[in-house]
Amino acid sequence: MKVSLIHGVCVRHDAISNAIADQYHWLRGAGHDVRLYAHVCHQPGVACHAVGALSDVAFDAHFQQSDLVLFHFGIYYALFNLLPVVPRGARRVVAFHNITPKHLMAPAQHETIDRSFRQMANIAFADHVLCDSGINLGVLRAARIGTAATVLPLAVASPPAPVPDKPSARDGIVRLAFVGRLVGSKGPQDLLAALRQVLAQTGPDVRLALDVVANIAFSDPALLDMMRAAATDLPRVAGGRIVVRLHGDAPEDAKERILRDADVFVLPTRHEGFCVPIVEALAAGCKVIACDNSNTPAVTGGHASLVPTGDVDALARALAADIAQVRAPAWRSAGAGGYGEHALDAWRFVQQFSPALIRQRFIDAVGTLVNLD
Known part of the structure; x- marks a missing residue:
């Protein structure tokens, strides 16, 4: 299966980027042909097709031949406007991470947050949404976005046993x-x-x-x-x-x-x-x-x-x-x-939230979505 992952950036010390990296490795580990499209990628071990304009993705052969196109969304980025033009026959999935409300952000960020909430409407073009939490699903429904959705938490690694004591x-x-x-x-x-x-x-x-x-x-x-x-x-x-x-x-x-x-x-x-x-x-x-x-x-x-x-x-x-x-x-x-x-x-x-458990749930969800027909 050909898979396209799309986000603006994939950097270190960022929860959305870590989720993208996890999914990239999980899909490749399951034998799929995966390509990440982003403007910038600093995640170790993730091969990225660095892009500038939307056309760098839209006319790329891998994107055009994809069986699944998976967008991550938590804040405005230009590449999310590709969602409505995903090639016919490919499943369109969005991993929705919520948007921080404007009143909690510095004034300099208010315009970006407004654009993010407007751009969130693109999710209506998706076949399915993967939400990190029930709260995120509630945000979609409050925005009157009725796209079919599944709550799938992020994967979080933990030690193999409880920490025995503290210093x-x-x-x-x-x-x-x-x-x-x-x-x-x-x-x-x-x-x-x-x-x-x-x-x-x-x-x-x-x-x-x-x-x-x-x-x-x-x-x-x-x-x-x-x-x-x-x-x-x-x-x-x-x-x-x-x-x-x-x-x-x-x-x-x-x-x-x-x-x-x-x-x-x-x-x-x-x-x-x-x-x-x-x-x-x-x-x-x-x-x-x-x-x-x-x-x-x-x-x-x-x-x-x-x-x-x-x-x-x-x-x-x-x-x-x-x-x-x-x-x-x-x-x-x-x-x-x-x-x-x-x-x-x-x-x-x-x-x-163990990576092994979330990985299997993700792979199962992707398999179901791609083979809905």
Whole structure:
């Protein structure tokens, strides 16, 4: 079977790009002839047909002869306008990743978000939509797009067994982690405000470390500057009781180490179509704090503290409670209610997103769609 994958870019440290890379390798592993069309590709191991204009795809022989054309969509890109002109006989499928609402974006991004929602109407030309979550499917239906759809979560790798313990059990330093773009919709400003409250209310024996893993290229420069300033200001104000480390574009092994060591993962996000970092944090045995919106209730499955969106005081209370819990002897014991029980329950929950399981569901869905006739 000939397959064309289409997106604007396929880069590192990006959930949509990672999903494209997964599907590229899964389809090739199943024996299919796959070509990715994109303007830019930095994903290792993915051979890309780099294109400029829409005509570079439309008149390419592989595209013209494809049995399946799979577009990914989460924000406006010119190549998505090829969907209505996919050659007759090819199945047209869209992997829909949702669009961040305009009110959560910087003003400079508002025009792009407006264009994205207008372009989303192209999905009506698809034969089928693969949605990362039920929330994403709801967005389509709210937009009166009735195209047949399947909810297919993203694949998220997890360790082969629960993480046995955390370094804080030995050195007493409670490690906090944040993974995500430094943009308003991810809430880094709320995290810093809540941390200041916690530091003001805790005693000198509470020692913290915050590791921030951020995609620098896709971050808001003002929030990036805020986080860099916090790396100096917070330790000074707190008398050295906290260390703040900013890891820009950290490689996967560094991110995995940070999550493996972290006691508490905090993401005060205001909108998620799926949220891979939350799943990764649960898999690594972290306590998770997030906000109660969009897909976070579903992707945490009762294994997180969810606070009202934008409520910094509630976020600070949740953060203080989790810090106190992970410092308590009961948490470090092998008994009920301790770390070991939490890590095992969370690890079991995230196995529903295992790459092997999602790969098989994807391959089965593609096979069904192509052979509908």
